[in-house]
Amino acid sequence: MTTDTEASLVSGGASGLGRAICLRLAARGDLVTVADRDGTGVAATVDLITAAGGRARPVTLDVTDADAVRHAVAEADAELPLTTAVACAGIALPTSVLDPDLSGLDRTLAVNVRGSYAVVQAAATVMVPRRSGSIVTIGSTSSFTASSTPMLAYDMSKAAVRMLTQAAARELGPHGIRVNGVAPGTMDTPLMRGLGADDAGLSTLAAARIPLGRLGLPAEVAEAVAFASSAEASYLTGQMLVVDGGWLA
Ligand SMILES: NC(=O)c1ccc[n+]([C@@H]2O[C@H](COP(=O)([O-])OP(=O)(O)OC[C@H]3O[C@@H](n4cnc5c(N)ncnc54)[C@H](O)[C@@H]3O)[C@@H](O)[C@H]2O)c1
Numbered sequence: 001m002t003t004d005t006e007a008s009l010v011s012g013g014a015s016g017l018g019r020a021i022c023l024r025l026a027a028r029g030d031l032v033t034v035a036d037r038d039g040t041g042v043a044a045t046v047d048l049i050t051a052a053g054g055r056a057r058p059v060t061l062d063v064t065d066a067d068a069v070r071h072a073v074a075e076a077d078a079e080l081p082l083t084t085a086v087a088c089a090g091i092a093l094p095t096s097v098l099d100p101d102l103s104g105l106d107r108t109l110a111v112n113v114r115g116s117y118a119v120v121q122a123a124a125t126v127m128v129p130r131r132s133g134s135i136v137t138i139g140s141t142s143s144f145t146a147s148s149t150p151m152l153a154y155d156m157s158k159a160a161v162r163m164l165t166q167a168a169a170r171e172l173g174p175h176g177i178r179v180n181g182v183a184p185g186t187m188d189t190p191l192m193r194g195l196g197a198d199d200a201g202l203s204t205l206a207a208a209r210i211p212l213g214r215l216g217l218p219a220e221v222a223e224a225v226a227f228a229s230s231a232e233a234s235y236l237t238g239q240m241l242v243v244d245g246g247w248l249a
Pocket of ligand 1: 011012013014015016017018035036037038041061062063064088089090091092111115138139140141183184185186187188189190191192
């Protein structure tokens with residue numbers, strides 16, 4: 001199954017969408033570096049990949065530590081030249097414009113914006129000299145439209161991830177590097193459950209707001225990441241692939 005030619009690194013690979021992305025990229029033969037602050041989750045993802053016959057490397061890091069990200073990317077690249085990097089780590093905290101406490105804003109921007117930037121920056125550094133590689137960010141429908149509940153900082157952060165994707169695609173295109181994003185709609189992951197969503201609430205939301213009438217599956221986001229980072233997507237850059245069951249339609 002493995003080809004020994006492709007290697008990827010996924011931040012946020014210990015849970016939810018990031019884990020599904022790790023499994024998908026490993027299934028196509030990549031040696032996957034699973035990077036996350038949750039070491040136990042990282043080990044569980046690595047075990048799942050190994051059990052399925054794939055190859056994976058664990059790295060425990062916090063994406064707000066840009067030096068740690070650069071170090072992890074350089075180490076992964078030294079093992080096997082990195083062909084795909086995915087900036088998936090993210091948090092979602094309820095934040096309101098009426099709240100005078102800005103700590104939620106600071107934390108959200110640090111992880112979702114600065115952390116994504118750090119992954120893109122580190123990946124570009126090792127890919128540019130080879131003039132080859134693909135970077136994928138994870139945005140959200142919030143990259144395009146505000147959430148229906150007060151999630152001001154999250155919405156701002158995901159709009160920034162869209163512009164990070166576009167601006168990096170412009171800068172890195174002449175170097176032969178493609179940068180795209182995947183923008184999921186409402187997916188059933190620990191992040192969504194952490195916002196207090198229960199089965200009944202999610203079913204009501206799906207019926208009311210999502211044309212396909214259901215939440216998305218992490219594997220459906222992973223498939224879009226696999227395409228965006230594949231050779232078949234060789235003329236795709238600067239795009240956000242919206243995987244939302246029609247939410248934004
Ligand atoms: N679940 C959804 O409905 C949904 C929708 C749109 C976008 N997204 C985005 O998808 C991405 C993954 O979300 P998810 O639903 O899988 O969430 P999740 O909570 O299941 O997974 C997020 C992962 O990121 C890791 N992480 C958080 N902060 C980190 C940090 N500072 N350093 C390193 N790792 C860190 C967590 O440990 C966790 O493993 C996020 O960027 C999120 O904003 C999710």
